[in-house]
Amino acid sequence: MKYAHIVRAIFLERPNRFIAIVDIQGQRETVHVKNTGRCKELLIPGTEVILEKSDNPARKTAYDLVCVYKGNRLINMDSAAPNQAAAEWIREGGLFPEKVSVTTEKTFGNSRFDIYAESEKRKAFIEVKGVTLEENGVVRFPDAPTIRGVKHVEELIRCLEEGYEAYLLLVIQMEQVLRFEPNWKTHQAFGRALVKAQQAGVKILARECIVTPDEMKINSKVPVFLEESSE
Template sequence: MEFTPVLKPARLVQRYKRFLADVVTPDGEELTIHCANTGAMTGCGAPGDQVWYSTSDNRKRRYPHSWELTQTACGQWIGVNTLRANYLLGEALAAGAIPELSGYNSFRAEVAYGAENSRIDWLLAAENRPNCYIEVKSVTLLQQQWGYFPDAVTLRGQKHLRELQAIAESGQRAVLFFAVLHSGITRMAPARHIDPLYAEMLLQAQRRGVEVLCYGAQLSPGGIRLHTPIPFFNFDGDPSREKSKRSRISLA
């Protein structure tokens, strides 16, 4: 996806009330911008970080500017607008950029499904093959050289795992797709230290046939594009302590 016009920079003052952030532009203007990320956003925006924001032409919006990216002091890029993840995957599917999800000719977004009244992010279909149900999650948490999901306990995420597992057990294809929107993340694991139940449920879902795909992204003020597979490891414990397993990890 391209940002048109290109994002504008500002310095972060603070994020508050979950959905708002105060910033100062290079010419000294103070703005309050909207933050679409409802998560903890750990490490995604410290006071003084450079942020990049878009501007909507919708005059009905109380806050026309939206926080899109963070550029940290160490030069890492983070996509903080979680609403972008589904759109990014949709673009990648249309372009055939995800080999594991190729071969489908029908792509539908936000389709109702499941016993718990969920909506799947993407439903893929083709003749003579099972439907493919894809749940998309945005990943921005980097700790001890590992990317993690979730960044807070997620009852909604647990619900989605139950729904995906039921799909896999029915004989259709179920995929949990992690859109990794942090340039510093090169390997991923479930955040067992944050939500141990989610990690256990994900391990069980994988054993029942749910697939996990992780793709990193190129991020810049001009746009974002999913492009690189990232290895995913579901350890039964803290991956930072699994020395014998880490020694076998290839980041190529």
Template structure:
């Protein structure tokens, strides 16, 4: 997917209040950018790292800049958690995610009980596949791991997918690996032991784990290929 707004480079000075970041632009101006990421962003930024922002001049917006990428000197890291769902839908539509082909309709934000699952795929014969998407940016011992903070919401999603699979409905976890300096994916049991346990249980009953690498460029980002995982 291509960015539909102009991009601007700068350096991150600090991140605070979860959703704000002070950025020094190339012209020396310091701006406050929206950081659309509820996680800790551990291993995703340090003061002085290069960043890529998008700029939105809509007068209704309080903050004109959005933090899209950071750069650790080796790779861009996609930190905008609003993008992975769109990336996955695009990659299903263009055939990149081979594991999720053969469906006739794609529905984002599908309701299931009192919750929502990111994507519902349906065949004309009624066969369904529920897909939950997670942005994965934490680097640990050379691997991409998730989550980067304890996530009760993520635990809930795994329980829901496990229940769906036990009912005979296909269920998948797609992990968008939004950095290129990793070899494989695994759960971050050292951060959220309950999430790691639930992922193991989900995998055991047949919930599919699908980690896909993202290619990040200043013009946009896209999924390219699957990578191995270890549960």
């Protein structure tokens, strides 16, 4: 999952969830933010960010904000990147031992799942969640309440009941983290949905990514802890 034209900038402010104001070598520029989440712990004035320049001259904004530095850690915050990286990873044999055909945005019941993988041996639905919230090496999801996320997890249980394999793939959009856990403080219902899904047989997987300014690629396993926090 690569970006073509990368530019470094300094984040100044975020007037709304769709745009940000940045400084590119002394020039103020309005850019599109490819993540509508809060990201308040990431987008701090003075922070270095990575932009991708668009090839479309008709666009209102010439750049997309795709990565941000948190100290020395580079975090990809492009909400489209996890699905793209996951599809590439599965096609390359990252999840299943045999070759599978991969379909994106596959409908099942009242939900549309990110990935459907099929071979002679299996039929599997995979929902992908990108994770950017990190504290002391612990990553959590979600960073805001997500009723839609709860619905997707519950629908994965239905997939199992209909005879499919079901996976929730948490794509950690950074490297060198300690573990994943639900963000119990922000959305308890999502954490409980994960626990219920795991007990039903849904496979909850977390993978960290190799992140560079122009690329994000799924890499190694991250331990998943679903025990409810008392914080």
